[in-house]
Amino acid sequence: MVEGKQKWKAWLYLAPAIVLLLVFTVWPIINTVRMAFLEGYSGLKVAGGESFAFGVGNFVKVIKYQKFLSCLKNTVLLCVLTVPISSLLALLVAVFLNSIKWLQKPLQTIFFLPYVTNSIAIGMVFAAMFNIVGSFYGTDNEIIVTAGIINNIIEFFGGKAVNWINYGSSYAANITVMVIYIVWNALPFKILILLGGLQSINKQYYDAAKVDGTSRRRIFARITVPLLSPMLAYVVITGFIGGFKEYTSIIGIFGEAMGPADAAGRLNTMVGFIYDALSTNNQGRASAAALILFGIILVVTLINLQVSKKRVHY
Amino acid sequence: MKVELRNVTKAFPSRNKKSGEEVIAVNDCSFTIPDGKLIGLLGPSGCGKSTTLYMICGLQKPTKGQIFFGEDDVTGLAPENRGVGLVFQNYALYPHLTVKQNILFPLQNLKGADKLSKEEMLKRAYETAKLVQIDELMDRKPSELSGGQQQRVAIARALVKMPRVLLLDEPLSNLDARLRLQTREEIRRIQRETKITTVFVTHDQDEAMSISDFIVVMKAGVVQQIGKPQAVYDDPDNLFVAKFLGTPPINVFNGSVKGGKVYIGEEAVLSVNGVNDGEVYVGIRPEGFILDENGPLGCKLINVEVMGRDVSVVSSNPASLNPTIRSIINADAGVDHDAETVRFSVKPHKLFLFDKESEKRIRFEVK
């Protein structure tokens, strides 16, 4: 009854989406692969009428490129540090939050707050907190140097002020600041997902455990974590995918220099590398790097899925 | 372990917070469960029987009153310190653990004097599994088991630590009819073998009557009657209990007592002593009817259902509260299937009188 007309009608409904997807999604996939395999492809050279040989030269160049290796190192380091820390903290917060009644809703709202922020704007706040106020260069009109609020807190507890992000700061200090900021930023989503997972666990399992006199630790390890494992796997996998695309949080703290004043670009990431190549008109190199990034994310996700298949129960 | 409830009341805050009214789930409930017996908590859904069970278990705290295990007051005590085992209605087996791990789970929690070595735990687990006949399934996950098997695992898990009291919450409701019959006999057998004081909740009077040493009938949070199943059936304290027990259910008539005679409609069915004149409900068990050509009670015959040994005579009478009256008659009595009316006389001990107002039993002597 409703079939005859529907065929072309359906395509009419889909037309706007399909046209846009063809231009801005399908074509880019094909074109990116094409550019990646054309040696030294560049928008400028195309305009100059140059043609390019087919080959894996872009990939070789990217991998050998010192800057790329440093970007890869930063990305992997941030991933490996932030994903476990934020997942564990989120798990603890979610479990504790799930176990209380009084103040549960307000606390839940507070823990979600970092999600509704602009990661660049709040990055600037973190920069202000870790910054050392005043000039640090030793120029003529030097202002008295005072430590920022984080250093104030450290000194209050008897520690020594650290040069976190300013001129002359160490790589380890920079990474520490980035880890703190990224974890702070990643918590809300993970807490939300894990709390949702906890709330959907049948309460009877906990009643049964209670009747059997199970200790809190054992309930956590033997019941909560296994029953939450699908959610945990989800949080870890999305955490890794997001972590490999880290970029704007670094811009937020260090600005477009991607590093302290004396070491610009020191904290650049894979995504940053791709955009740098793009803005210097090296499309071939950018494409190759993007494909490498895609490959890494794919492999890491597959490994994660493989591991979780063994660990995730039911 | 003797379990005693003294004036236990449980009130829940109302769902509608503004009205502030409380919902009373269990109202001033007192009874004693003798050591080593199987008792059935029986009542329609929402009567507070599960709440009572959870209070004995310790998952819910009574608002008022006390609960004793033996001589100990356990009222505010957490469930893990009571030494109870609980079988949930939906079993609540840990889905990520195998049957063996599920059964071992409570043992691994034992502390102090109860603590067991690994070998002892395994031995206990296998013994219990054997008891409930699931020792072949130890390495399966709950999702790979049938409903009846899951049910046995749940019992094994509750039983394995040899609790002082075993509690079962509607343990048979998720099983099909055949399995239900089989499993309730299992429960009876297991209880006999272990001699653990057992409380089991059900809305199915058949189930409760067939396996319990004692039954507690509840309605709207209030205990109606406590006793041995046969005694409660034969001597109900009120109309609710009389109606709730027995299949087919008791037949209830509007009746009256006048000058020492019990009337149904215009017909005097029984002569009694010690009852004041007035309107009453007359309850007659289906097996209380005797086919009698000269019997006092005349009913319009509707149908005769053959059941083999017995026949079930379905008839109607204007005084009956239900549209049909069901009576169970020995097949040898020779019912005339085509007759218009059928006449009965009544077995006096199968006839009960109830007050019209309070619905309480009015006891009498047969003249």
Place this chain on the structure above:
Amino acid sequence: MAKETIKTMHERDISAERTRSRAVGIIAKAFCYAFLIFMALVVLFPFYWMINSSLKSLEEYRQSVPTFWPQKVLWSNYAEAFTAASLGRLFFNTAYVGIVSTILSLVITILSAFAFARLEFKGKNLLFSALLATMMIPGELFTITNYSTVTNLGWMNTYTVLIVPFLVSVFYIYLLRQNFLQIPNELYLAAKVDGTSDFKYLCKVMIPLSLPTLISITILKMMGAWNSYIWPRLVANDDAHRLITNGLRNAFTDTTGDVNYPVQMAAVALVSAPLFLVFIFLRKYIMKGVSRSGIKG
């Protein structure tokens, strides 16, 4: 089980157990609240510091002993920030791009989700799977080619370039299709029997029934416009079309050293405020949308 092995659990020292379990319970509760409140303070601290700093004078901000509330509240920082970063223009640009792209995106999403959920056509499942597959690919991969495409189309530094390339979100189509599928088919057939057209059915039945999802999509899309940084920086970084995040970053390029932090923090607070307001009023929809998406912006 042989009779002699039956041995029920030991009697317990009930009163001792009771005190012990009560004590453990209280300690656990206390630890639980202590941890949660500590974490909540960690989460809140940057917001507090942002507001605190934004109201101080530069001199007070530079004091070596920090003040935890400004000695003199300086609202003028906000006015200064507003003009220094020309926030007015940025707000307008962002709102314009956000609203237009959200409306167009909703229309496209609704039409496609309807086709996938209710209409029958050849290759439907194949097409839908292909769309879902594209969700796995990181967005950076598209950006490279899209950059050349929009350059060739002459869209550089226009509103179009900020709106059109990201109108279609496979994820939103997926989300809405799932929602549409939950609406019983009988309603559709009944409408057909009554002679209701597909389009009318979509407008009168499906859209009202899927309102919560549509609101979630709207909010996420708006948040996306508010937070987008990379693409606008590449293609529309002129004064006329710059969006808020870029504008903020451009106006205050330095994050370290001798910076007028109070003004910068005032600007950050102004940029953050709209999102907070939306969050306060529409918390339920945001949290529901996010828990299903996991995509920031």
